[in-house]
Amino acid sequence: MRTIAEINDKIEAGKAVVWTVEELKAKVADMGITKAAKAVDVITTGTFEPMESSGAILNLGHTDPPIKIRQCWLDGVAAYSGFGAVDLYLGASQAPDRKQPSELMEGEDIQMQGGGHVIEDLIAGKAVHLRALGQMTDCYPRATLDTMITKETINQFYLFNPRNLYQNFIVGVNGGDHLLYTYLGPLQPRLGNAIYSNPGALSPLLNDPNLRLIGVGTRIFLGGGVGYVTWEGTQHFPLQKRLPNDTPIGPAATLALIGDAKQMESRWVRGCYFKQYGPSLMLGVGIPLPVIDDEVVRRCAVTDEDLVAPIIDFSIPRRVRPTFGLVSYAQLKSGTIQVESTKVRSAPLASMALARQVALELKQWIELGTFTLTEPVASIACDRTFVPQDAWGSQISLD
Structure with missing residues (x-):
């Protein structure tokens, strides 16, 4: 038609x-x-x-002196930092790092505020606390970074x-x-x-x-x-x-x-x-x-x-x-x-x-x-099977 x-x-x-x-x-x-x-x-x-199964890519921009981030937390939620020096991936289902029992408010659930909430806050324009540890090298000599970020103060921010x-x-x-x-x-x-x-x-x-x-x-x-x-x-x-x-x-x-x-x-x-x-x-x-x-x-x-x-x-x-x-x-x-x-x-x-x-x-x-x-520039595959995962050796012969 x-x-x-x-x-x-x-x-x-x-x-x-x-x-x-x-x-x-x-x-x-x-x-x-x-x-x-x-x-x-x-x-x-x-x-x-x-x-x-959602998440956000963030590029923070380089600091002075530069840092090669290898551990990072956004409002206490760990973000993956094992690729670019200041690139992060924040998973929506990532739970916050555990608090010590003495730090918890009465009735507080330590798991409630996760990666999805941090993503929502950034989209809403709120400031988020960032704490990062760096791998010190000749070109990235900075060891730590503690700051606040918003979606306006970083480069890329995309789901x-x-x-x-x-x-x-x-x-x-x-x-x-x-x-x-x-x-x-x-x-x-x-x-x-x-x-x-x-x-x-x-x-x-x-x-x-x-x-x-x-x-x-x-x-x-x-x-x-x-x-x-x-x-x-x-x-x-x-x-x-x-x-x-x-x-x-x-x-x-x-x-x-x-x-x-x-x-x-x-x-x-x-x-x-x-x-x-x-x-x-x-x-x-x-x-x-x-x-x-x-x-x-x-x-x-x-x-x-x-x-x-x-x-x-x-x-x-x-x-x-x-x-x-x-x-x-x-x-x-x-x-x-x-x-x-x-x-x-x-x-x-x-x-x-x-x-x-x-x-x-x-x-x-x-x-x-x-x-x-x-x-569309390509079709979505229509022939994919669903492969389960089992412990090594449970269904695999090494002979």
Whole structure:
């Protein structure tokens, strides 16, 4: 029907028709796929959910005398410094260094403020305490650095996230006898609750299940600024089993993302904490899908009734845990699911309201002509297997 170049011409002329993915689904129900495809140029998707495999690259600039940083802490959170002399990588799930018991306030949790919170503070324009130890050499004679930094007093500050935007995920339950603290949050014993993290029919990758439109170089909404897809994400598993509509029945594709954090907004990049698990990062990500033909609309018309996720029992502490079967996102979003003979309360980690807002804000950028689409420079691999890790020698013969 149309090319990305033609769609960009319409965007720049202020004539592009842009619908959020929810608007598209409603239009398809009203007018059908063919008419909807003729009417719309771009569909915007969005999510706002925990993405712990995220982090920030920072370049501090050289001091006088220069320092070759080999250990560094930002507001007490360790940053990796094993590459450039004043380059750092701050992981979103990095916990702060432990305090001595005598230093803790009553009731204070030493794990609450982690890397994600430091990233949020920097994006918000706050000053962050930096303490660094250097490897003294002839060209880098300085031994220590103790200062305050902001996003304006450093050179580069950008998010580089190895794994974001899971294409589907799991539903966590607890069939055991005691409370479990997990990366999905607290799971109550004896099937007391069920937690899921994917927004279902709003989710970017579930509306492009075969990654036909998304590739390396795709321009996206990332944390309130402009970002790009850089590669497949870690644990990318496109060979996951799929339904007839090509959507996966569990965790599948992932993406690696990058974007200038100096352009971002702290409302879309928020540090968070999971009790007795650790810190993480809530992140808003939106992807525009160009309507190049009817098939794009057909895929985006998928509803929560058409999407499923596996119910996983976390009470068994193994890599492969028991499953209670599949459940639709429509059932999950109803607030109650059936697990065997038990009715279980369900709740999302993703914010549906903010996911909608991400898609809406991206729509507004495109309508204003401030955001155009990009042609991918390479496809995301669709043949990756998922390789587990075992202790050396457990499954490997040395003969």
